[in-house]
Amino acid sequence: MNTFRSNYISYMKKYCCLLLLLMVYLPFAKAQKNEDIESRTKNYKKLAGYFNFYWDEAEGKIYLEVDKFNQEFLYVNSLPAGVGSNALGLDRGKIGGSRIVKFIKSGPKVLLIQPNYDYRAVSNNADERKSVEEAFAQSVLFGFKAIVQSDDHVLIDLTPFLLRDSQNIADQLLQSDQGVYHTEESSSAVYLPNTRNFPQNSEFEAIITLAGKAKGREIRSVTPNPDLVTVRMHQSFIQLPDNNYKVRKFDPRSGFFDTEYMDFATPINDPIVKRLMIRHRLQKKDPTAAMSEPVKPIVYYVDRGAPELVQQALIEGASWWNQAFEAAGYKNAFQVKILPEDADPMDIRYNIIQWVHRSTRGWSYGEAITDPRTGEIIKGQVSLGSLRDRQDFLIAEGLVQPYEDGKPVSDKMLKLALARLRQLSAHEVGHTLGMQHNFTASVNDRASVMDYPPPVISLKADGSIDLSDAYKTEIGGWDKRAILYGYQDFAPGTDEDKALKDILNETLKQGFQYISDDDARPAGSAHPQAHLWDSGNNAADELNRLMALRKQILTNFSEKAIRQDAPMATIEEVLVPMYLIHRYQTEAASKMLGGLYYTFALKNDGQTVTRFVPPAEQWKAFDALMGTISPDALALPEKLIEKIPPRPVGYPRTQETFKSYTGLTFDPMAAAESAAGATLSFMLQPERAARLIEYNARDNSQPGLLPVLNKLVNLTWQAPQQNGYKGELQRLVNNLVLKQLLTLAANMQAAESVRSIALLQINDLKSWMLKTIPAATGSAKANLLFGLSQIKLFEDYPDKFKPAAPLNMPDGSPIGMDDPGCGM
Template sequence: MLAGLFVVAVQAAPAPPDKAGGAIADFAAATRGLVSVPGFFDVYRDEAKGRVLLGVRAFGQPFLMTSSLPWALGSNDVGLDRGQSSESHLVEWRRVGARVLLVEDNTKFRAASNNADEVLSVRQAFAESVLWAGDIVAERKGADAEVLVDVSALLVSDRHGIAERLEQAKQGKYEVDEKRSAPSLADAKSFPDNTELEGLLTLRGPAEGAFVKDVAMDPRSLTLRQHLSFVRLPAPGYVPRAYHPASGGLSVGWYDYAQPLASSLDRRVQPRFRLEKTDPAAATSAVKKPIVFYLDRGTPEPVRSALLEGASWWKSAFEKAGFKDAYRVELLPEGVDPMDVRYSLITWAHRHTRGWSYGQPIVDPRTGEIIRGNVTLGSQRVRQDILIAESLLAPYDKKDAPELKAEAERMALARLRQLAAHEVGHALGFAHNFAASRGGNGSVMDYPHPLLKLGADGALSLDGAYGIGVGAWDDFIVAHAYAQFAAGSEDAALAKLRADIAKAGFRYVSDQDARSPGDAEPDGLLWDSGADTLQTFDALLAARRNALAHFSIGVLPPERQVGELEARLVPVYLLHRYQTEAVARLLAGASYAYAQAGDRAAGTTPVPAATQRAALARLVGNLGASELALPANVLDLVTPPGNEYARNREYFATKAGPVFDPLAAVEAAAAQTTLFLFAPERLNRLAWQHARDAQQPGVADVLAAAFRGSWQRDPRGGEAPAAAAVQDAANWVVLDALLHVLDDGGLHAQVDAEVRTSLQQWQGWLGKQGGGDAAGASRALAAETIRKYLADPKSVKLRPLPAIPPGAPI
């Protein structure tokens, strides 16, 4: 029996029938025969009628409410995963006659003032939200006053936003079917500081979407479970820490209308757990309540051990910040409800396809104090990592197959350790730092690419593909968020921490500057590696050529159908995809720092012209048949899927029926370059940087280089199979991508004019280069396409840009 949970069956005669007209019954009479679970809110289970009732003693007193999914959909694309938790909501019960309302306070707008009227004026200015309303079933008056509310309808209402998420994912319009939904009586529990309730929700819908069809036995009827947690507000005494944009932390914010007139209304704090030293004066001290994360008991070995180890890496950072035994990771105790909000949880979540993992702090929105850490790790991720490793090593037709297979598994488990630390980092209150990989294993909060070693014997090695332990940046963010300082010294101490990490060579670039194809910051990259972007790119191309040259039936386990060869070719052929983006970020790139005005760190610095031109040369090189053509050993090997098997999105798109379409692969690889090379934001920046400094490459320079590297490139004489056809496919990707840029309207007028002028020049050259072969026909059609588009864009139906198989997450 779980400590703190007391279940009492009230032995008495059955309750009388409900009184007509909705009259409020006597409390004792209404609860006779019900199973009573005392706690934060007393819970009453009505087994006979299938109801869950709640005892409410205090109205107008706020508490926290969160929702989560103990039983989920299983589709990565929709995103309704097992263990997923919502943000916390500050709510309260209010009584209106014979009814109660569950009201969410508006925490976005406040007034931190001693003037009660000022506080009220702000509260009245912005809408609050009534989330649910129900009738009072019974009431007990007097000193122990309490009302009884039937919350069954609340438990089967869609508080988690399941229907909204399905519609956003274009799966159709679903709604809760009340007749096929019910509260879960066995899961209605209460403890001194939290009450945990659950309902089985069935949503009916049109079964229109492919994702629900993939995972549901009957996509017209989706049954999930929704868990609601009611949590007592934390005790007073927590001291918020102000957010700083260079801290590496997440933020919790609101608008404070009581700020002085010259001050910003925008107030932000760093979310963090409450850590209190038992000896505040000691440099290193034990804590009153450590941070403990619990691992899902459903996690199998060897994954379980890897996750426990990786998630535990943060212990050393807390020790360096002055906390002894303040952080640990354990297996969830047997019998504990994983949805119990008192337990910070790492969930091992199964989905139909691979996808992202998540870490989320559940916070008190008033202060930023973290109540619970919630981590969801997708189980398909490790299988994808093994697939990548085996595709690179081709172990199954080699004499040392057992050693190579073990090497592949070691790489995948090393990635899992890093992933566990990464997602727990989010749950501790930390943001991504996509610049940390410049310093090697600088932070688990970056997205790492596996480090590949190409030996003198031509063999690839994956040993040491991922780092071990948290990095120097991670030590910094723990100290900045959690370390304690003498009274009056906190601001200066935090400023010193930021100065010291900058002096150590660390930069900080997070999501808003790292995820768009047109982003500018040259150090803020996902899945890149190495201190020198261009050197890493060259090394990765060499590893790619090696892996393609050795691609064989040995990439597949003997029991797998040979149609999977194409799925294993994808990550090898597109191995350079992430470093290509890193190279593109140098072109029209500009560095800048997250800072406050007092830091005196404003302004942007363009990437040097020579580096930009070197990056342009690499990108243009990506468009040539010498890099795009698949070797004969691959072309002669890849086989269509077997009977009862089919391609999926992990394969290249095909226009060649059942057989492998090499041109589709070429188009995908070329599109991976043009996606970044021709990003409208990049072209706009090119024009401006060139206007300020003529040494920097401009739009005309880039388009001329792209034209030389595609349409004007002569592939004849090379060793690549079908080089002319390969080059022709890439040429069309270049032209189509540029026409799409014009059509999308994201260019400044003068940049648009430059692009059109360049296209006119392309048209003139192409029109003179006709011929009777396939390449000549393409040049003639390209010239005519440009002419027609420039004269009347509506006269040309643009081809869709090539589909690129998914890469991330890895």
């Protein structure tokens, strides 16, 4: 009984306590249920705009008011404060991509979902559109929990979304072997100065810290504490453009970028893949007028952080595009201004030309935020590496050699650097107008700023260097034709398809050519007129001209190329681009060997589709290439070598100086190896070798691989042996020739016909070596013995044999990236 009473009393106490708690909580719970967004956010700072959002200063949180469910908008992320390493590619201003997204609600959850615009049904039939939408996966980018709901408005905590690694920097650092990193929430926060709201776009920014264990040299070189990498990430919610933009069908001959998708509503007799041009919206106020002002001009803004001289050069170069728009009948359609002082460069409303700093000189590039539905460019974003002008200044120092005691320093270096900046600005802005590279423009009087231009250098009658025509000072003829095609606004009633075809036909009639990246960048590419950093109408003729110029430069090269009080060893930095001034023209000339002229022809457009390079032109290119690896070409003047001491303290070797086999001392043999090795690798590239065989089989007047190899061996190994320095250079080239032959024969990815002919040449060379060695002495005999030993290694271990690669040339193109995409 006592036990029962005790339990009863205990039960009643707990019941009363519970009842009391419920009495206190229920009114509170009811208040919570009835709480609206206004009362919940009354103590927060409200930022009204496209999506209203609220700043909770006490908690450091952003709350977003979602009032547009199932309404699509554009989501863009970018990197306003970067890492500073060109090799890593995580630059200030880098755009992470643009996606169409929408919010959907399910119970207490709000999802940010990305529809799949790669697959569509452009149809008025809702069921047809739905069938395609349900056939392909979508992506939920993030999930939120509804905090408060007022009618059809929902308040969510956006902070976790903003403080995540939206740029996937941790993955990029891992893939580049820099270390394993993760987002450190305690060291990340909303960056309020650039978190803003506007009627058509809501902008958010955060300080993001990635913590980990640094492993790579690149990340260590650019962070004060490489285990803690702090950047800023920007995210934008942007209202999609209206439906008044008129899409333009892509043509592969136009020189523009394209966006493509599959349209499953397409009739079966039409192509299902649709391709649209990438371009800005531009309309004439009067489309019937030959010249009209635009409804709204395209305006670009230059970075306020660029030095004044640089700002002016960037404005001038970018403004060249107005010449092209004028040729298309627009007045003041393209404008360039300084960015307003209170503007945010990441704001979607501003097309930006920004000046980006890195630890090494790097690529510049032009990107665009586009509407994935139509290809309309919403924002152009140009990033120009700030160290590029210094490299151009360095090249000019080598050419002009201006530092003479007691004489004023020439202004030619500054003029050259600024001329290059103008061209660079025009080039990268061109990408953000929708244009691709055109790597055949150099053969047509530099017809496009969308080519990669070397400085055009010549000799005056007195033997001095002439830089007066180093770079173009205006937009090119090809550029005008391309803008006419991409941006012409046709009068009502015009048959636009026919008018566009007429523009392209006239462009072809005027002799303009267009070949882009995939046909120019690969070392084994075939088009003899498509290359980066080349010049002249004929690659072989220009290489011969450039080699004669190089000889003059090297003969006169001296300490006048470096500033007063600079360490003598730093002559090497200026010497590198002079010694290798022919490097890109060499690669261009190599494409004539086993080359093929071709066009992006459409059926019945009148263009020649393909055409062999004439045999005489190929042999001329062969001779020009051999001229770059002769001992006379590779040798440096003795008086110059004597002036290059070992590197002093504080001036170590870098990516932009020659390698060395001789320890601390300057090694002219290593410099020669890097140059000659590059020429031979271009000449004996596997795809080029395969084409030589194929083209000879189809037309026996074509050179063929075996005659090329025979002549190569005859001019190197079997040529009369020289003595001294040039003799050593000759033997160095002999070894490189054999290495390339062995590499070709051992390359399992090369065509078997190529490997078999390489093997035949190696066997013939071996027989010649065995016959020659009894009479040989000294270094010549050593050269033969070493060659035979390499051949024996290959014969004994054909599957495992891999000869040592020749030394690489110092970096020429901007450091750290083999393929910049759309940059230069």
